[in-house]
Amino acid sequence: MLIGLVLAFSQSACQPSRQSERLTVASAGRISSLDPALASTAGVLQVLSALGDTLYIRGDNGNFQPQLAASKPKISADGLSITIPLRRDVLFHDGSRFDAKAMAFSLNRFLRIGSQRYLLSDRIAAIETPNTYEIRLRLKQPSSSIESLLTSPYLTPVSPKAYADHADRFLNDRFVGTGPYTLSSFRNTQQRLLPFSRYWGARPNNVGLDLINLSNSTALFGALISGEVDVLLSNSIDEDQKRALSQRADKSLLQESKGPAMNITFVTLRSNSPPLQNQTVRQALAHSLDRRLISTRVSYSQREPLRSLIPPSLRGGKTQPWPTYNLATARKLFQQAGYCTGRRLQVPFTFRTNVPSDRLMALTWQAQLERDLPNCVHLTLNGVESTTVYKQLSEGSFEAVILDWSGSYPDPEAYLSPLLSCKRAKGNICEEGEAVAGGTFWTAPGLQEALRRSDTLEGNPRLQELISVDAIAAKGAPYIPVWFVAPKAWAQLRLNPPTFNGNGFVDLAQLGERR
Amino acid sequence: MARGRELFRYCATRLALAPLMLWLIASLVFLLLRVAPGDPVDAVLGSRAPEAAKAALRSSLGLDQPLWNQYFDFLNRLVHGDLGNALINNESVRSIISKTLPASLELGITALIISAVLGLAVGFSGIARPEGKLDLAGRFYGIGTYALPPFWAAMLIQLVFAVMLGWLPVGGRFPPSLIPPEGSGFLIFDSVISGNWSALQGSIRHLVLPACTLGLLLSGVFTNALRLNLNRTLKSDYVESARSRGLSETQVVLRHALPNALLPVLTIAGITVASLIGGALLIEVTFSWPGIAMRLQESINQRDYPVVQGIVVAIAALVVMVSVAVDLLVAVLDPRIRY
Numbered sequence: 001m002l003i004g005l006v007l008a009f010s011q012s013a014c015q016p017s018r019q020s021e022r023l024t025v026a027s028a029g030r031i032s033s034l035d036p037a038l039a040s041t042a043g044v045l046q047v048l049s050a051l052g053d054t055l056y057i058r059g060d061n062g063n064f065q066p067q068l069a070a071s072k073p074k075i076s077a078d079g080l081s082i083t084i085p086l087r088r089d090v091l092f093h094d095g096s097r098f099d100a101k102a103m104a105f106s107l108n109r110f111l112r113i114g115s116q117r118y119l120l121s122d123r124i125a126a127i128e129t130p131n132t133y134e135i136r137l138r139l140k141q142p143s144s145s146i147e148s149l150l151t152s153p154y155l156t157p158v159s160p161k162a163y164a165d166h167a168d169r170f171l172n173d174r175f176v177g178t179g180p181y182t183l184s185s186f187r188n189t190q191q192r193l194l195p196f197s198r199y200w201g202a203r204p205n206n207v208g209l210d211l212i213n214l215s216n217s218t219a220l221f222g223a224l225i226s227g228e229v230d231v232l233l234s235n236s237i238d239e240d241q242k243r244a245l246s247q248r249a250d251k252s253l254l255q256e257s258k259g260p261a262m263n264i265t266f267v268t269l270r271s272n273s274p275p276l277q278n279q280t281v282r283q284a285l286a287h288s289l290d291r292r293l294i295s296t297r298v299s300y301s302q303r304e305p306l307r308s309l310i311p312p313s314l315r316g317g318k319t320q321p322w323p324t325y326n327l328a329t330a331r332k333l334f335q336q337a338g339y340c341t342g343r344r345l346q347v348p349f350t351f352r353t354n355v356p357s358d359r360l361m362a363l364t365w366q367a368q369l370e371r372d373l374p375n376c377v378h379l380t381l382n383g384v385e386s387t388t389v390y391k392q393l394s395e396g397s398f399e400a401v402i403l404d405w406s407g408s409y410p411d412p413e414a415y416l417s418p419l420l421s422c423k424r425a426k427g428n429i430c431e432e433g434e435a436v437a438g439g440t441f442w443t444a445p446g447l448q449e450a451l452r453r454s455d456t457l458e459g460n461p462r463l464q465e466l467i468s469v470d471a472i473a474a475k476g477a478p479y480i481p482v483w484f485v486a487p488k489a490w491a492q493l494r495l496n497p498p499t500f501n502g503n504g505f506v507d508l509a510q511l512g513e514r515r
Numbered sequence: 516m517a518r519g520r521e522l523f524r525y526c527a528t529r530l531a532l533a534p535l536m537l538w539l540i541a542s543l544v545f546l547l548l549r550v551a552p553g554d555p556v557d558a559v560l561g562s563r564a565p566e567a568a569k570a571a572l573r574s575s576l577g578l579d580q581p582l583w584n585q586y587f588d589f590l591n592r593l594v595h596g597d598l599g600n601a602l603i604n605n606e607s608v609r610s611i612i613s614k615t616l617p618a619s620l621e622l623g624i625t626a627l628i629i630s631a632v633l634g635l636a637v638g639f640s641g642i643a644r645p646e647g648k649l650d651l652a653g654r655f656y657g658i659g660t661y662a663l664p665p666f667w668a669a670m671l672i673q674l675v676f677a678v679m680l681g682w683l684p685v686g687g688r689f690p691p692s693l694i695p696p697e698g699s700g701f702l703i704f705d706s707v708i709s710g711n712w713s714a715l716q717g718s719i720r721h722l723v724l725p726a727c728t729l730g731l732l733l734s735g736v737f738t739n740a741l742r743l744n745l746n747r748t749l750k751s752d753y754v755e756s757a758r759s760r761g762l763s764e765t766q767v768v769l770r771h772a773l774p775n776a777l778l779p780v781l782t783i784a785g786i787t788v789a790s791l792i793g794g795a796l797l798i799e800v801t802f803s804w805p806g807i808a809m810r811l812q813e814s815i816n817q818r819d820y821p822v823v824q825g826i827v828v829a830i831a832a833l834v835v836m837v838s839v840a841v842d843l844l845v846a847v848l849d850p851r852i853r854y
Binding site: 024032035038116117169185188189190192210211212213215218219221222223225226227228385388392394434 | 559689
């Protein structure tokens with residue numbers, strides 16, 4: 001009876017009639033801070049992309065365009081100085097003017113307290129403000145990738161006036177930037193964004209956004225299906241629910257949009273000790289992976305097979321140098337390495353227990369190898385929580401482990417350097433550097449030089465250099481790329497379809513009622 | 516008079532032992548977190564951050580200090596009521612607890628009321644005819660609800676009532692279109708105080724599903740406890756003597772058997788409250804309820820040492836307080852109890 005009464009009260013006069021003209025947008029995960037210096041998760045960066053602007057953006061066609069910058073950067077002849085002219089008509093949400101000093105304040109703040117400050121500090125020697133609307137970055141060495149870095153939402157400028165007391169510490173529950181929306185209220189699981197009336201650019205298509213953060217896949221799925229939310233932005237929902245949403249979109253019950261893939265999944269092979277020290281064995285494993293089958297079984301083909309360390313959405317990602325699934329070649333290579341003839345390669349394969357798709361991938365690959373190459377190779381599965389995996393990766397604890405990576409900015413370099421660079425090596429074994437942190441301990445002659453060279457080049461020559469790095473890695477096979485995941489968003493039919501920018505974030509200002 | 520002194524001594528002893536218990540729990544959590552694999556620095560910087568950046572952050576967080584130094588620093592702060600700041604975003608742990616604990620208490624207390632009302636009603640319903648249909652149904656209900664896997668039941672209830680029927684919200688604690696009332700953090704209470712009826716309605720709508728699910732799952736404990744105790748009490752000598760004095764069966768049950776049978780149920784309720792404060796994790800996760808259990812789980816995953824330590828100590832302190840209060844209440848209500 002009590003439950004009945006409560007239900008009756010809660011139901012009275014609160015049926016789906018909309019209480020607000022604002023759009024409700026749901027995503028996964030709590031937002032613990034909106035300080036750009038602390039931002040790292042996709043959810044926070046998505047919100048920051050609506051609250052702030054960056055110097056440059058990658059448009060939906062992937063082109064590099066000025067946003068707060070007035071034009072393209074001017075690079076000095078020696079490549080050690082980048083001068084960026086700034087727009088003169090930009091205001092912060094607190095009414096103060098955006099200028100070179102404000103931009104320098106934000107970059108210096110990020111360099112001091114930013115959680116990913118190493119991305120800048122490795123490149124920038126000094127930040128100068130030659131005049132009110134011009135900022136100059138002095139580089140430690142030529143770096144063409146810095147342009148892409150400047151599109152990252154964590155480098156969005158913040159108001160020096162509003163952050164005066166937080167120049168050296170985080171401001172978690174407020175944000176004062178230059179973007180199309182102001183932050184009206186903030187809770188860890190709920191944020192309200194209202195259009196900024198003095199925004200320099202186009203006004204948003206909606207009267208505001210209520211962002212909610214739900215903690216599990218069923219809640220996100222159910223909230224969209226029941227009409228409780230207008231838009232769902234999330235890749236953190238179960239594959240079967242993702243498929244169900246896609247099927248509803250196919251039947252014109254919802255709208256589905258797909259953005260550029262920024263997340264890649266790969267198998268990391270520890271290449272500094274037998275048996276995987278042998279390149280032939282690594283190549284054999286690379287040939288033995290039936291990506292299409294695994295993608296179908298794990299994700300109903302929603303995760304697309306990948307044969308490169310560069311996502312196909314980026315320039316340079318179309319080459320796909322890793323081998324396709326070829327059983328005959330795999331068997332031949334295993335035989336060359338001394339397996340299949342009475343001797344079977346045993347590979348302990350680790351997956352992260354808190355990532356459901358990893359477990360499914362591991363189980364499917366194990367079964368596929370048992371079916372295809374029962375005399376040659378056997379995977380022994382080993383589940384470990386992700387925090388432990390990351391901690392023990394550089395200690396060489398895992399012979400083979402499935403991991404994923406999202407670049408910090410939309411550039412091939414943001415994938416190749418963190419996965420392959422090496423500071424000190426002996427032959428093909430890396431002793432210090434990212435290859436150690438990543439658990440492969442692998443490098444190859446000429447690879448580091450090619451990586452370094454690529455950062456001094458521009459345009460197509462740079463791209464070719466990066467493609468050659470990808471090809472060297474494919475030959476050495478310290479990684480086996482498995483699939484890439486394109487971000488998706490779903491909206492109710494009465495709204496415009498969501499659009500993504502080149503960084504993989506939904507342009508929230510474009511969301512609005514269909515006309 | 517002598518009993519009053521005994522009771523006072525018992526409570527004083529329990530309260531005096533509380534700091535010792537809290538110290539033990541805090542030390543254990545401190546140690547277990549450090550022994551567990553994983554690194555909070557990875558959670559802040561990401562797994563691929565350069566070693567130099569990791570080392571610098573580790574140093575700024577004091578994680579490069581010897582374990583003993585970290586431990587004494589932690590105890591020193593704890594004694595002074597300083598639970599420290601989160602490693603992830605530097606937010607004070609006290610603020611995290613004050614934001615999340617009211618949510619858990621609001622859910623827990625409502626669920627407890629629902630479970631007690633539902634459980635006792637079902638437990639009592641079969642007493643008129645033991646082994647009758649109603650009694651058997653009550654027994655089945657008691658075992659069934661107790662045995663239901665919480666995550667499964669919660670998900671099913673969510674799918675039926677929120678997704679399929681659309682009667683109630685899928686998750687969260689408050690309608691996104693409204694601004695929650697400021698105050699104690701107990702949204703229903705704050706809505707009433709501020710006279711904000713749409714906020715009250717919104718809060719209740721969001722509370723119904725998680726509270727009813729949790730209440731349903733817990734009610735079996737009350738059903739079984741009441742059934743067993745009432746059956747035993749009804750067979751006791753003093754009940755027989757009441758019957759022999761010619762009292763009606765209703766009078767025997769309501770005035771003599773039920774009050775005694777309810778005493779153990781009170782103890783169970785106390786234990787349940789204690790377990791609810793930090794134990795409703797699956798319900799909080801399923802219904803995206805921003806409570807302390809969900810925050811604890813998240814902080815464990817991030818290896819955010821100060822947050823985990825602070826929340827565990829806060830929950831332990833609450834459990835101690837509740838269990839002392841329940842003991843006191845039972846002792847006052849039951850004159851047979853000696854300490």
